[in-house]
Amino acid sequence: xxxxxxxxxxxxxxxxxxxxxxxxxxxxxxxxxxxxxxxxxxxxxxxxxxxxxxxxxxxxxxxxxxxxxxxxxxxxxxxxxxxxxxxxxxxxxxxxxxxxxxxxxxxxxxxxxxxxxxxxxxxxxxxxxxxxxxxxxxxxxxxxxxxxxxxxxxxxxxxxxxxxxxxxxxxxxxxxxxxxxxxxxxxxxxxxxxxxxxxxxxxxxxxxxxxxxxxxxxxxxxxxxxxxxxxxxxxxxxxxxxxxxxxxxxxxxxxxxxxxxxxxxxxxxxxxxxxxxxxxxxxxxxxxxxxxxxxxxxxxxxxxxxxxxxxxxxxxxxxxxxxxxxxxxxxxxxxxxxxxxxxxxxxxxxxxxxxxxxxxxxxxxxxxxxxxxxxxxxxx
Numbered sequence: 001x002x003x004x005x006x007x008x009x010x011x012x013x014x015x016x017x018x019x020x021x022x023x024x025x026x027x028x029x030x031x032x033x034x035x036x037x038x039x040x041x042x043x044x045x046x047x048x049x050x051x052x053x054x055x056x057x058x059x060x061x062x063x064x065x066x067x068x069x070x071x072x073x074x075x076x077x078x079x080x081x082x083x084x085x086x087x088x089x090x091x092x093x094x095x096x097x098x099x100x101x102x103x104x105x106x107x108x109x110x111x112x113x114x115x116x117x118x119x120x121x122x123x124x125x126x127x128x129x130x131x132x133x134x135x136x137x138x139x140x141x142x143x144x145x146x147x148x149x150x151x152x153x154x155x156x157x158x159x160x161x162x163x164x165x166x167x168x169x170x171x172x173x174x175x176x177x178x179x180x181x182x183x184x185x186x187x188x189x190x191x192x193x194x195x196x197x198x199x200x201x202x203x204x205x206x207x208x209x210x211x212x213x214x215x216x217x218x219x220x221x222x223x224x225x226x227x228x229x230x231x232x233x234x235x236x237x238x239x240x241x242x243x244x245x246x247x248x249x250x251x252x253x254x255x256x257x258x259x260x261x262x263x264x265x266x267x268x269x270x271x272x273x274x275x276x277x278x279x280x281x282x283x284x285x286x287x288x289x290x291x292x293x294x295x296x297x298x299x300x301x302x303x304x305x306x307x308x309x310x311x312x313x314x315x316x317x318x319x320x321x322x323x324x325x326x327x328x329x330x331x332x333x334x335x336x337x338x339x340x341x342x343x344x345x346x347x348x349x350x351x352x353x354x355x356x357x358x359x360x361x362x363x364x365x366x367x368x369x370x371x372x373x374x375x376x377x378x379x380x
Contacts, residue, residue, distance in 0.1 A: 004229065007229050007233075008229055008232045008233050008236070010233075011229065011230075011232070011233025011234070012232075012233055012236050012237055014233075015207060015233065015234065015236075015237040016237055018207065018210070034248070034249070034252060050075065050076070050077070050078050051076060051077050051078070051099045051100060051135050051138075052077075052078050052080045052097065052098045052099055052100075053071055053077045053078065053079050053080065053098060053099070053100045053101070053102060053139075054079075054080060054081045054082075054083065054088070054089045054092045054093075054097075054098040054100075054101050054102075055067075055068050055071070055079055055081070055082045055083070055101075055102045055103075055104065056083055056084065056085070056086055056088075056089045056101060056102070056103040056104065057082055057083070057084060057104045058084055058103070058104055058105055058106040058108075059104045059105065059106055059107065059108040059109060060084075061108060061109035061110075062109060063108055063109040063112060064104045064108055064109070066146060067102070067104065067120070067143070067146060068082055070142055070145070070146050071102065071139070071142060074138075074142060076138045076142075077100075077138070077139070077142075080092070080097060080098055081097075081098070086103070089101040089103070089123075093123070093125050094346075094348075094352065096338065098125075099124065099125050099135060100122060100123065100124045100125065100135050100136075100139065101122070101123040101124075102120065102121070102122055102123075102139065103120070103121040103122075103123065104120060105118065105119060105120075105121070108120075120143055122136060122139050122140070124136050124139075184253075184257040184258065184259060185259055185260055185344075185345050186341055186345060187313075188253045188257045188259045189253070189259060189337065189340035189341050189344050189345070190311065190312075190313040190337045190340065190341070191313070192246065192249045192250065192253060192340065193275075193311070193313075193333060193336050193337050193340055194307070194308055194311065194313060194333065195245070195249060196242050196245055196246050196249070196272065196275075196276065196279070197279050197304065197307060197333055198304055199238075199241065199242055199245055200238050200239070200241075200242040200276050200279035200280050200283060201279050201280070201282055201283040201286070201300055201303070201304060202283065202297075202300055203237070203238040203241065203242075203280075203283065204234060204235065204238045204280050204283030204284050204287065205283040205284070205286040205287045205290075205296045205299075205300050206293060206296055206297075206300075207234065207238075208234065208284065208287035208296075209287055209290060209291075209292060209293045209295070209296040210293055212287075212291065212292075213292060213293060230372075231284075231368065231372050234284065235277075235280045235281075235284070235368075238276075238280050238283070239273075239276050239277070239280060242272075242276045242279070242280070243269075243272065243273065243276065246269070246272045246276075247269070250265070250268075259344060259345075260344055260345055261344055262343075262344060262345065262346065262347030263342075263343035263344060263346070263347045263348055263349060264343070264349070264350075265343075265344075267339075267343050267349070267350055267353065268339065268340055268343050268344065270357065271336060271339045271340075271343075271353065271356075271357045271360070272336075274357055274360050274361045274364060275332060275336045275357075275360050275364075277360075277361070277364035277365075277368065278332045278360055278363050278364040278367060279332070280368075281364055281367035281368040281370075281371050282303065282367055282371075283300070284368070284371040284372070285367060285370060285371035285374065286299050286300055286303065287371075288371060288374040289374075306327075306331070307331055307332075307333040308333070310324070310327055310328035310331045310333070310334060311328070311331060311333040311334045311337050312328065312334055312337060312338075313333075313337060332360055332363055335356050335359065335360060336356075336360065338356065339353045339356055339357060
């Protein structure tokens with residue numbers, strides 16, 4: 001065991017020496033991520049459509065059915081469930097099945113007929129602050145349009161004096177998890193994930209491609225290295241660097257942007273440790289299908305661009321077509337972005353995110369196994 005660890009330690013030292021000697025690469029690794037975090041943290045915004053909604057209907061009247069139909073007819077919302085249980089609606093918010101809950105109180109239609117006004121409650125998941133504002137605005141406009149129609153249709157609407165117009169729906173909106181809609185709270189965690197993904201993937205892919213071009217990779221193949229030693233020697237430097245960048249970026253985000261840490265920060269650190277295995281494995285896999293550093297850069301750029309576009313960071317998942325949402329579900333970036341936001345912004349615990357982290361772990365083992373098998377097959 002001691003000899004095995006000594007071989008791995010020597011490989012790790014070699015990898016670090018290669019990184020340190022290449023000053024341009026070292027500057028990119030240490031400076032660019034923090035510069036991007038500072039710039040993108042202030043610059044990234046987006047809009048949404050087709051937001052998933054759960055309606056809690058305590059009234060079950062013609063007016064409440066009209067409200068449900070109106071919400072689903074405009075294209076901005078998709079009503080995924082109509083229930084009478086607030087617990088079901090809250091669970092839908094926590095599990096990402098819905099972004100907004102519309103609660104219709106009991107005797108809504110009766111109150112409209114008797115009093116001329118009745119309340120409708122909107123509860124929006126404000127983890128994504130800008131999205132919450134847009135969602136709330138869209139919903140309030142839809143409710144207001146329906147209220148105007150009800151006012152026109154109501155008996156004696158034109159003769160109302162000194163009281164609420166018959167048919168008026170008073171909208172009360174609540175923003176859960178991020179009530180101030182500070183976009184730093186949801187953008188910065190996502191940017192941190194994207195940055196460590198770029199660094200981890202490129203470090204592994206470029207190091208292997210550089211060694212292949214220099215001929216040192218063939219020299220490693222003729223040594224009595226096992227697959228496990230080779231994998232550990234190649235991945236440990238990138239993993240350690242990625243973890244250091246992750247912790248540093250988290251501290252920078254906390255100090256500069258004031259991102260909240262409502263959950264246990266050790267949960268996101270553990271998630272990052274697992275997620276980096278996936279990112280590093282993909283970098284190693286890229287290196288098995290390319291021969292030069294230029295080819296590696298092109299392939300990595302394509303994969304990383306796909307990651308960022310499909311992660312929900314810049315383009316809301318609700319606005320994507322069905323096939324694109326299916327592709328997005330297969331990207332690990334999307335899932336770790338959700339873990340970051342859930343723990344930091346919403347205060348989610350291990351019970352809510354362990355399944356996603358475990359899934360990332362399974363993906364990491366699968367990708368690493370495929371990459372190591374392809375690498376040694378190509379070497380043979």
